[in-house]
Amino acid sequence: MSGVPRFDHVVVDDLELVTAFFVDLGFERSSPMRLEGEWVDRVVGLDGVHAEMVTVNASDGAAD
Known part of the structure; x- marks a missing residue:
């Protein structure tokens, strides 16, 4: 198998x-x-966290 098989989080x-x-x-x-x-x-272990999150999914239905 080539490429990246999976990723969960990217900051x-x-x-x-x-x-x-x-x-x-x-x-x-x-x-x-x-x-x-x-x-x-x-x-996260910090006070006052504000973050934006977007998920992306492969068009074949495979998550992330």
Whole structure:
């Protein structure tokens, strides 16, 4: 098997640019979601976290 078989999380500085890159490769994009609140602070270990998240899925239905 060649290529990247799977990835779960990627942290980026420019979400729109990276999302556009994956869409150009044929991935399907979800609507953006905003992550914030006590549960995110607890998971990340920082206070006051605000993040945007987009998922991309292969057009054949394979996730990420």
